[in-house]
Amino acid sequence: MNPYISSLGGGLLIGLSAAMLLLLNGRMAGISGIVGRLAQGIGIVTNAAFVIGLMLGPVLFLGLFGQWPTVTIIAPWPLIIGAGLLVGFGSRMGSGCTSGHGVLGLARLSPRSVAAVATFLATGVAAVTILKGIGG
Amino acid sequence: MKTQLAQILAALAAGLVFGFGLSLSGMLDPARVQGFLDIFGEWDPSLAFVLGGAVAVAMGGFFVMRHMGRPLFDRTFHVPTNKRIDPPLIIGSAIFGAGWGLVGFCPGPAVASLSLGLIQSVLFVVFMLAGMMLHDRYLARRAS
Numbered sequence: 001m002n003p004y005i006s007s008l009g010g011g012l013l014i015g016l017s018a019a020m021l022l023l024l025n026g027r028m029a030g031i032s033g034i035v036g037r038l039a040q041g042i043g044i045v046t047n048a049a050f051v052i053g054l055m056l057g058p059v060l061f062l063g064l065f066g067q068w069p070t071v072t073i074i075a076p077w078p079l080i081i082g083a084g085l086l087v088g089f090g091s092r093m094g095s096g097c098t099s100g101h102g103v104l105g106l107a108r109l110s111p112r113s114v115a116a117v118a119t120f121l122a123t124g125v126a127a128v129t130i131l132k133g134i135g136g
Numbered sequence: 137m138k139t140q141l142a143q144i145l146a147a148l149a150a151g152l153v154f155g156f157g158l159s160l161s162g163m164l165d166p167a168r169v170q171g172f173l174d175i176f177g178e179w180d181p182s183l184a185f186v187l188g189g190a191v192a193v194a195m196g197g198f199f200v201m202r203h204m205g206r207p208l209f210d211r212t213f214h215v216p217t218n219k220r221i222d223p224p225l226i227i228g229s230a231i232f233g234a235g236w237g238l239v240g241f242c243p244g245p246a247v248a249s250l251s252l253g254l255i256q257s258v259l260f261v262v263f264m265l266a267g268m269m270l271h272d273r274y275l276a277r278r279a280s
Contacts, residue, residue: 010161011186015193017154024146026207050151057155069159072167086235088267094228107194120233127237
């Protein structure tokens with residue numbers, strides 16, 4: 001499939017999921033919020049149900065297309081550990097990640113989320129640029 | 137009790153649609169994400185369509201929300217009310233973005249990819265949880 005069409009289709013579904021959780025349960029589909037609250041023991045059953053569904057998503061993809069979605073991780077393990085810590089700590093400190101600020105925040109035109117998205121896009125671009133500079 | 141079951145099923149269904157959407161979109165692939173962030177190198181802009189599509193549909197969701205008194209399975213909408221652009225927001229987002237770029241994983245794709253059984257995903261998620269707990273249990277508690 002053309003990557004632009006599958007990206008758009010996947011994006012529409014992510015938006016649909018956010019709208020479902022909002023209109024049915026009144027909750028924000030921000031993943032760092034859901035996972036963080038689950039780790040704190042808040043709203044365990046519903047948050048766990050969302051996370052289980054999230055992990056079943058690639059299984060559904062496998063069932064429909066006969067192959068797992070592509071996941072290519074080239075980072076060595078010390079970088080994976082460091083980046084994991086940064087992503088976990090930073091997303092909780094900044095009250096959101098790509099889903100909470102990126103999808104929901106931009107959709108409701110939240111100035112906080114616009115600032116957050118601009119910031120994490122800038123440092124994300126900087127990290128990749130520095131990494132490529134060192135590597136090649 | 138009936139409402140709680142409905143809430144659980146709604147969360148499960150929303151999670152499944154989210155995870156499938158991530159899989160279809162290419163966001164699950166850290167190499168694609170790094171290609172999207174590599175604007176000074178071999179930039180792959182296709183993932184901008186993920187955000188565009190998702191924001192458009194979510195906007196529809198917020199439009200419908202404004203015409204509903206309450207969500208179907210709860211008494212009130214739990215929407216953030218904080219409007220202040222403060223240092224934790226900017227510093228936290230900067231830290232998050234750096235980690236996102238270094239490996240190409242953000243929380244959603246990292247957790248969804250666990251079902252593939254890759255050791256790197258497991259390692260990332262374990263340390264992501266450690267980072268979350270480090271913030272929530274120590275830093276946030278001290279501040280409040």
